[in-house]
Amino acid sequence: SSLVYRILILPVILSVFDLYTYLWRTIRDRLVTSLAMTQLSLIYTAAALVAGFILIRLFNALFRFKNTQNIPLICRSPRKYPHIEPILGLDLLIKTFRLLIQRRAVPGLQERHKKYGSTFLVNSLGQNLFHTSHPENFKAIYETNWADWGNGPARADAMEPFCGRGFLTTDGEEWKRIRDMMLPAFTQSNIVDLTSFSSAWETVLDRLPDDGTTIDFAPLLYDFFLDMSGEFLLGHKLSELSTSGGATSPRADSKNFLRALHASQSWAVVRIVFGVIGQSFPNPKWKADCHTLHSFVDNYVENALKKQEQECKLLEGERSFNKDEGYRSLLECLSKHSSDRYEIRSQIIQCILAMQDTTSTLVSNTIFLLARHPRVWSRLRYEASQMPREGLTAEALQGMPLLQNVIKEALRVYPVFCTLGRTSLKDTVLPKGGGPDGSDPVFVFANSRVITFFYGLHRQASVFGEDVERFNPDRWNDIAPKTWEYLPFSSGPHSCIGQHKAVIETAYVIARLAQRFVKLESRDDREWAGDWKLVVKNFNGCKVAVSAKTGLEELRAVQTKPFGWKDKA
Template sequence: MASVLLISLLAVCLALSLAYRIYQTHALRLKAQKHGCQPAPRYKHKDPIFGLDILIRTGDAMTKNQVLAEHQQRYDTYGHTFEALNFGSQAIYSIHPENLRAVWSKNAADWGIQPLRLHNMEPFCGVGFITVDGPEWKASHALLKPGFHKSNISDFSPLEKHLRIMLDRIPKDGTKFDLQEWIFKLYLDMNTLFLFGEPIGMLSASPPPHAEGFLDAFQEGFNGCGMRIALGPLKVLLPKAGWLRACAKTHKFADVYVHRALAYREKYLYAGAEEVPVKQRTLLYNMAQQTGNRTVLRNQIVQAMMAATETTASLVSTVIHVLATHPSVFAKLRTEILAVGDEALDFDRLGRIKYLQNVITETLRLYPVFPQNIRVALKDTVLPTGGGPDGTSPIFAPTGTLFDTCFATLHRDKKIWGPDAEEFRPDRWDAGFSPSQYEFMPFGAGLRQCLAQQKATMETSYIVARMLQEFKEIRSEDDRPWQAKVALTAKNANGCLVSLVQAT
């Protein structure tokens, strides 16, 4: 009897869900007609009520490091813009530049991230530039922006010091090894140095006592945020106690540096210090000049750590990978680097080495560090194109619509990049070739464009140039293609397996 009642109850629930879905579709159709909109092509769901099948396929693809290939296949099947279900609500997938312009710039106030992120991430990283929209986002952005001024990111001497430690420890006798692991260690030290004023000690294998267990806790907290966003209403199925302990441990680590920054703030503001000491020109100390709110500082610094995790390190590793697998590009770039001679590889000089910048830009095109991005409609709004039989009509996006784009697919669109869009060809950036801001988006666009863009590209320039000074050959020791392992960022799931031949 109980089983019969349960089956009957499930049947009623499904019937009600289907009826609501039919009603919702009809209501949306009327609103769309009012705005002169037409629907985009529809993803062929096996689950027409909640759309769980597309979420399951995405999850499976992620576990196999095939999620970008899965996105590419969907766009190849349905075109530049298509609609789908996301837990029963509307989702629009698009790589059309005009739609990207609308979401990231023209109608940016209609779109945000807070409904998707804040309630899922707040226990870990609180209110900050990654989790909120509107005035709170502007306040967070204003706190962070001074830390990325050229005066705070143009001194490469700390980077050279830590790079030298790495170069002294890696194999240089032709032995095969994974350079990606070392570059990630380098950047764990560099990021904590930039954020807090001291490295975490990954290269030296001597972390400070208060950092014990921090990296594992940070990764667990970070991953927990991603899982909660991905699972949506089903996040209640995730265990919570361990995640909250990881959040608390991360906060305890960050609080050590916040306490120091607040002590500095008191000295700086009330003791009449005329100039900030160089060693204290860190992101946290810059923010402490603007606010003494302990919680605000901790939230911002944890979110800055999230944004810095595996970003520049992924880019550097991938540039080295493509150089190792394209010997002619390596030879041409090394010739250009060596031609600099005894001139210092400073911030301005590196920016003028044209082929170096082409190599980095082409790497960002084919292998963007941020390959995917999502926004949520904060109110009823309209996308300019992608609907109707010919794909040119506007599309109605009601409040709560998920907008999902894939920059990795956008950057391989043959309509923009030509028939050789899949090829790594740095020379394409010469001869006046210049895609629009919404055809090439490695760091996003609009007001929320990545603050660390210049820092990341110039530090990558420095490390690559120094590697080519140090080594006359960087040989690939891996026949496998670059394969994206995607979390918040993308890195090569296969690492960067190389052998090095030192310059004489």
């Protein structure tokens, strides 16, 4: 087994270390006259880190060897990625970085799943890392054994200086308490009320050039949904689409806030990926960006708490909280439930992280696909023409079957979250992935990481047909995936709290585009290139052109039969 191999290779490692020591002393004697002591210190530090990695790896191997008696007999080992460098797995890490730069990391991971199976094991900086795209494993991780898995071990230390403790970084009772505190802001009445949203989107539509000029919808949608998420979370808009200011809306700092948000979350990802090593590197700029971010949000939190205190004094009562009450913003909801500034700020920042790109990326991907499938667009325009142009409601949008199928298919082809990671909080089992054919259970030690691959889950030919790479909304008329075979927003207790809001808003945006414009043409022949950050969006944007409506004659002539399978892929 790999465990025995690592134990047997210990003498080899020690021999290599002796050779390294000899070479280091020789090189040091020659370099000491030309290198500053600070440079030598850096080299010493790097050597110590490598040695530390090796020791950690050996310790983990010995620990697991000691606990092998806990492994059920029915469990088998999964397939392992054949590393060239087996100690830290640097070969795969370098390959992954190369694919990230080429914007091919998502299809690259899909190719790995095709080659090594739906569940396989890799060495990630000395730690075992499972990859899975098997539906049964998704069910175990997100539903049946969800309490065995958490976010905290991987995210808490890495992200807490940036976004505090919240629903993205906690587990157990603390996570449940935070989620319950936020739920009243996501009531059905708040989600289906499109009054403010529709007014804001109509303003955007009025600004769109309808003469065939190329438009990049990606940044436009990002600004728009950042506006709407800011209004939902803080009660004030943030992006450059806003024109209002005021004492309680520090617009002068919004650009610095957005810059700090992007910079700080990028370094937080580095800290997550590299674990203790990433968290050990000092980064004064990151601390400054976090301070900028905190100061901006603290301004809103302070105003909300002052307002709540004034209301309490007027009512001469205690701070009230009604879980069935509707709220204008999440901040208003939180300020009625808690007076802890740190806790409120943490939930706001983590919600901004969760919402900033999610819906804008979904809408952008949907437009990207529709612009390449003109027959689907024509049929969608016909369906939209049967709906009222003013006062379009969430209920009416849910009654548009083609529109709903288009959104489902866009989420299948390009899931906003291609992967999600979980850490085992205790020894547990994955139902599938062990043995030569991957049909046996896999034992997972506590504190092991698993990457669930939604992009691969949504490309099962046995569920979605052989043409899984093709955009075909009509497939949803004939298929009925099980709950764990299609997970655009995850599922179970940790499912996305704002998923219904995202789908309704996407449906409204697409429906109004279809009512307003005859043509939607692609102006970019490049393939979708996944830019993998917290979400995965097209690096090339969404470059299209729209043409204004000319009348109803064309709509009446539109074929309403399924478009077939011959549209441009």
